[in-house]
Amino acid sequence: MRYYIIAGEASGDLHASNLMRALRGEDAGAEFRCWGGDLMQAAGGVIVKHYRDLAFMGFLEVALNLRTILRNFRLCERDILEWKPDVVILVDYPGFNLRMARFSATRGFRVFYYISPQLWAWRSSRVGTIKKYVERMFVILPFEQEFYRKYGYSVDFTGHPLPDAIAAGAAASSPEEFRSRNGLAEKPVIALLPGSRKQEIAVMLKIMLDVVPDFPEHQFVIAAAPSIPPAFYESFTRGRDVRIVTGQMHDLLRNASAALVTSGTATLETALFGVPEVVCYKGSALSFWIARRVVHVKFISLVNLIMDRETVKELIQHELTPERLSAELAAILDPDRGAAIRRDYKLLAEKLGGPGASGKTAKLMVQYLQGKSVILNEK
Secondary structure, three states: EEEEEOOOHHHHHHHHHHHHHHHHHHHOOOEEEEEOHHHHHOOOOOEEHHHHOOOOOOHHHHHOOOHHHHHHHHHHHHHHHHHHHEEEEEEOOOHHHHHHHHHHOHHHHHHEEEOOOOOOOOOOHHHHHHHHOOEEEEEEEOHHHHHHHHHOOOEEEEEOHHHHHOOOOOOOOOHHHHHHHHOOOOOOEEEEEEEOOHHHHHHHHHHHHHHHHHHOOEEEEEEOOOOOOOOHHHHHHHHOOOEEEOHHHHHHHHHHHEEEEEEEEHHHHHHHOOOOOEEOOOOOHHHHHHHHHOOOOOOOOHHHHHHHHOEEEEEEEHHHHHHHHHHHHHHHHHHHHHHHHHHHHHHHHHOOOOOOHHHHHHHHHHHHHHHOOOOOOOO
């Protein structure tokens, strides 16, 4: 069968690539045409547009790039019509994908959605769009099944794919190999995960780097996004004793004593590696002003949302200052506090649904495409 898959950011590229491998295990003749990244290409997808050309963060940034976004819509619509897939699989990225859901469904294409938009946080009115245009929704957070049930829409919870993605990643280097390869000293490592988009990196990294002088007994290492040129990071690190590693985030987390993490999927990855973290977020003043009025959740990090309580500290907007960040980093470096956080991380892992999420999702998708009526984990 022909699968047209649309992912618009790094995390979507990761999870879509693992889904593609699992789909090929269920459907040996699978063909993939994609909007995504290097990982989806490596999994056998023909990439129409790379996600690095799609990622605009915040209300203001979207408005400033509206012309480019509209051109991308038209390109995607034409490409779907010309390729004629058996199914369009949308991966998160709601601003783009909900429009493509409507377009695809009204042209007679089957539409599956993998990794739900965070409608439980804001824009719950969009549930009506999903009910109308999305044939099957596959959710990865344990509370999302109940959220959709309240709106009379049946979805499949197949577990979170991140544990499998971690397990399927490159073999872990020894601490000695990791330090030698990257020219690191013997001092404990603090990981800096400033995000995957230039816009957010430019804001977050400046603040993160301001705490470096407060921790002379530690070494700070930046996890660089593979899609961002090293020179971009170096423009912020000149004159600072900070290392940059690219494509080694998991090895970095395996060797880190603590981490400063921009809000997003990386907060969950950091938790699954058992690393105490401080979650950071700061957007443009206009974007934050709008978000405060439309977002209705108690937390911004996936860790705290899934646990439904503050497990890791979140510093948001005006709270994200070098002084506050330094104080919170010092707090999680305390052995007792670190041990408490790691105990909570074990409970978090249990809530994520166990191993095999990508395989479960692929199996269900193929069964639905073959006309078999199967519902997983409905209660």
